[in-house]
Amino acid sequence: MNQPPSMLHDGFLLLGFAMVFVLVFRRLGLGATLGYLLAGAVVGPQVLGLVGEAEQKLGIAELGITLLLFLVGLELNPARLWRMKRDILGLGLLQVVLCGAAITAVINFGTDFSLTAAIALGLPLALSSTAQVLPMLQASGRLRTPFGERTFAILLFQDLSIIPMITLIAAMSRNPADANGPPGWQLALYTVLAIVGLILAGRYLIRPLFRLIGNLGEREMFVVAALFTVMASAAVMEALGLSTALGAFIAGVMLADSPYRHELEADVEPFRSILLGLFFLAVGMMLDLHAIAERPLFVLAMALSLVAVKAAVIMGIGLAFRMSWRSALALGLLLSQGGEFGFVLFAQAQHAQLIAPEAASLFGAIVTLSMATTPFLMALTKPLRADPGKTKGAERQGPTGDAANALIVGYGRFGQTVAQMLNASGLSVTLIDTDVEMIDVAGGFGAKVYFGDGTRLDLLRQAGADEAALILFCMDGDQMDAAALDAVHQAFPQAAIFVRAFDRRAVVRLKDSPAKWVIREVMESAVKMARLALAETGVSEEIIARAEDMYRVRDKERLKIQFEGGDLRAARDRIITEPQAQES
16 A cells, blocks of 8 residues: 655755756746746656645745744834835835736736736736845845835835735635625724734733743744744734734734844744745746647747836836936836735635636746846846946945944943944944843833844844844853854845953964954953053153053053964063163
């Protein structure tokens, strides 16, 4: 009797094919999403037939969408929304509405789909691929420019529009199971009550829970609590017959302004990445390749129409917002593809019986093909979009979003002084510490300190280390070694690294590290005290300066010999242990 393939067998094949295809597609500059989709199609029942039960895997993988909406919510702290309000509500709203209306019209008048089906297909196609666009902006060095800011604002509004689109599709549903649900006014009331309840739970239950876990220092429990928060919020919405994605999104928003935000992002991100990859694998497995093969010209024509319509509409919006024609063209081409949320909304529309499974496969292929065109369009139009009057890098500004010029890890007595000096000089600073009591005290003085282990690369990345010019490790004790600093330098080569060293031993141990400067924590304050003490006894300023110079020269010589020999007991003759004769 043949046993069905085990989960281990399916996981091995799915991850293996995904790894190969994603690496190849990343290498070609086509993005990970396309790699996952093609890997799923190849390993699925219609090509090699190595893995089955795509619907079951899709049900599990939809948790990836839930986690993605949670992370989107975490991005939306009030200060950031207020700063970007014009681009989000102006550019973003116009892009989604106008592109959605134009594509809906093309589908309605150019095909035999009904109006409701055209709406269910056209609105999702107005969304672009965040997973493809942001890496392209980062690779080209434009993420921190005004152009990158506007692109991110549009993508952010697109992510926000997922919730009303899911609600609209549910309202148009022809599924008898949905029709037997509560009336619309009752759903609206449930939604408002659920949102208010989740916000109150976040303030009075979830934040105190994270504070307790932070005090205990149990990172594993932090991961568990983060996943519990997301799933509990989604489960509440599901029990009320509402969107689980809305629940996860609200959970993110209610924690967006908390000090635990970066730790949450770092802990949830690996689960989100794996489950979202599995989602696209399952979508690829479910693509009806026979339906696509029967209508290849339709898929090609619709993909080209999608790219052309979106590029034209977005370029027009850019020009209306007084962008140069080169920047407006770049914006239109960069956002001209369909996005990963299209697959989510097509599945919703299929469940609502607004479109047939064959239509979901056809338009899934259209989104996939449109995503494949973006890198080539950007490469082909690069000479046209280049501004001859602007030198390379002239458009670069400070960090975007919540990213800062400097990351300071450790907000104790040392880090506080460093932070105030940098702020006084006009630099923006992100502060990270693991001491919950210190975070609360800092909040009382108006400083925003995030909870987390700043020696972790994933947390540094979530805190904006990719865009920071400085990373300063100001923690107590010996928490950094040369290997850890080398890993930070490899991950964020653009940032100059500064380290607070506990004592001479720490300085010697960090001699081969990529740190720009290693600062002994008490040396300068000790020199300062000695200068003041000498002045108090009537010693002249000239002798004080000579004494300081002598100490610094001998200390530097001693350190050099200790570096070369690796022996802290070396060069003991350089230590000043007797009164030195002074020249008159």
